[in-house]
Amino acid sequence: MRRAGLTADRVTLAGAELADEAGLDHVTMSAVARRLGVKDASLYAHVRSLEDLRGRIALLAADEKTLRIAEAIAGRAGKDALVAYANAWRQYAHDHPGRYLATQIPMRIDPELVARAPGPRRAIELTYGMLRAYALEEPDLTDAVRLMRSTLHGFTSLEAAGGFAHERPAQDTWIRCLDALHTLLEHWPSRPEGDPA
Amino acid sequence: MRRAGLTADRVTLAGAELADEAGLDHVTMSAVARRLGVKDASLYAHVRSLEDLRGRIALLAADEKTLRIAEAIAGRAGKDALVAYANAWRQYAHDHPGRYLATQIPMRIDPELVARAPGPRRAIELTYGMLRAYALEEPDLTDAVRLMRSTLHGFTSLEAAGGFAHERPAQDTWIRCLDALHTLLEHWPSRPEGDPA
DNA sequence: GGTTGTGCCTAATAGTCCTAGGAAGGGATG
DNA sequence: CATCCCTTCCTAGGACTATTAGGCACAACC
Numbered sequence: 139m140r141r142a143g144l145t146a147d148r149v150t151l152a153g154a155e156l157a158d159e160a161g162l163d164h165v166t167m168s169a170v171a172r173r174l175g176v177k178d179a180s181l182y183a184h185v186r187s188l189e190d191l192r193g194r195i196a197l198l199a200a201d202e203k204t205l206r207i208a209e210a211i212a213g214r215a216g217k218d219a220l221v222a223y224a225n226a227w228r229q230y231a232h233d234h235p236g237r238y239l240a241t242q243i244p245m246r247i248d249p250e251l252v253a254r255a256p257g258p259r260r261a262i263e264l265t266y267g268m269l270r271a272y273a274l275e276e277p278d279l280t281d282a283v284r285l286m287r288s289t290l291h292g293f294t295s296l297e298a299a300g301g302f303a304h305e306r307p308a309q310d311t312w313i314r315c316l317d318a319l320h321t322l323l324e325h326w327p328s329r330p331e332g333d334p335a
Numbered sequence: 336m337r338r339a340g341l342t343a344d345r346v347t348l349a350g351a352e353l354a355d356e357a358g359l360d361h362v363t364m365s366a367v368a369r370r371l372g373v374k375d376a377s378l379y380a381h382v383r384s385l386e387d388l389r390g391r392i393a394l395l396a397a398d399e400k401t402l403r404i405a406e407a408i409a410g411r412a413g414k415d416a417l418v419a420y421a422n423a424w425r426q427y428a429h430d431h432p433g434r435y436l437a438t439q440i441p442m443r444i445d446p447e448l449v450a451r452a453p454g455p456r457r458a459i460e461l462t463y464g465m466l467r468a469y470a471l472e473e474p475d476l477t478d479a480v481r482l483m484r485s486t487l488h489g490f491t492s493l494e495a496a497g498g499f500a501h502e503r504p505a506q507d508t509w510i511r512c513l514d515a516l517h518t519l520l521e522h523w524p525s526r527p528e529g530d531p532a
Numbered sequence: 533g534g535t536t537g538t539g540c541c542t543a544a545t546a547g548t549c550c551t552a553g554g555a556a557g558g559g560a561t562g
Numbered sequence: 563c564a565t566c567c568c569t570t571c572c573t574a575g576g577a578c579t580a581t582t583a584g585g586c587a588c589a590a591c592c
Binding site for chain 1: 358360432436438439440441459474475477478479481482484485486487488489490492493495496497498499500502503505507508511512514515517518519522523524526
């Protein structure tokens with residue numbers, strides 16, 4: 139009797155592949171087990187539950203996306219970095235729609251596992267680092283980081299869900315949106331007086 | 336034997352309520368049937384499948400959200416309208432997290448049903464109408480609409496998923512982001528020469 | 533009052549998650 | 563080399579879910 143060499147990471151990877159190929163809600167214990175040539179009960183030695191598996195897929199996606207972004211912006215600055223950052227984000231969502239969707243589900247996942255995953259935290263750090271070129275001070279910097287993440291996530295998410303009808307190519311809008319974001323970051327509106335928050 | 340008076344709409348509503356209370360993936364045929372005091376098989380007379388039900392929930396959410404936005408911006412213009420629009424959007428996502436999440440799933444739903452639902456189309460029209468105050472010309476107007484939808488959706492989506500850590504209240508960031516969007520729309524960057532697209 | 537159709541039912545199949553307990557491979561230890 | 567033990571994977575089974583097929587009873591119309 140051969141051993142399949144399962145680990146939590148291998149199970150997670152199989153689930154992630156399945157999510158990209160068949161859609162996130164086709165990621166079931168049975169389906170992942172079939173893909174690994176194993177009985178479903180065997181997975182429970184490595185993964186606590188289906189919900190746990192989905193959380194791990196989300197964390198994997200966050201790590202992978204962060205890594206891609208880090209590579210993309212390395213050695214770049216200013217608008218160059220901004221565009222590279224955004225394109226890497228969008229490209230990851232295109233390449234891995236299932237994994238990307240997994241990151242959107244409100245996760246009630248093992249906090250200890252989250253703490254060990256570097257992805258989410260590092261992603262924020264990267265964004266802060268990149269936006270430092272725009273000479274924003276706190277709390278504007280935090281707000282700008284959040285705005286940027288919101289816009290990128292919203293665009294890729296809507297695009298994936300078919301939210302942009304056919305009239306105008308999404309790619310054209312994308313380029314213009316990056317222009318707009320860049321402009322906005324360069325001319326970030328000042329706070330009204332008496333608003334230190 | 337009492338009749339429950341089921342219709343497709345009543346089933347959809349029960350599913351939507353369940354989605355908000357228990358989370359979208361607790362919306363099952365059995366659970367909806369239980370909530371309606373009915374056997375699960377009975378639902379299939381009104382709804383084609385679970386996936387169909389989820390699609391209907393998504394369409395319901397789109398209609399409701401659009402209605403709220405329409406009420407919010409009625410009689411307003413300029414930044415006033417922008418803020419009202421955005422707040423209505425965000426408030427809907429807060430009030431109905433399950434329904435809102437349903438709109439994010441790529442739906443392979445009956446196209447005929449989609450065509451009959453006024454929500455998605457009307458939402459876009461409303462956005463166009465509101466942004467007309469900013470004197471943008473096509474295709475900038477379309478791009479601005481898409482940017483606006485992306486940012487609002489991204490923000491509410493990230494917020495719902497717990498994406499904004501505790502440091503700074505999300506509400507404060509929200510206000511500043513609306514300022515920023517308004518500023519951006521007033522100073523939309525011009526296209527580079529020789530780019531009629 | 534009989535007919536017709538609809539609304540909800542029972543019954544059944546297949547697939548799912550997950551638990552409990554058992555067997556067999558692989559490594560450490562005598 | 564033999565033994566022990568831990569990990570890995572299995573079999574078996576319970577509870578729940580989605581979906582289909584067919585039946586009965588209620589309501590409306592003639």
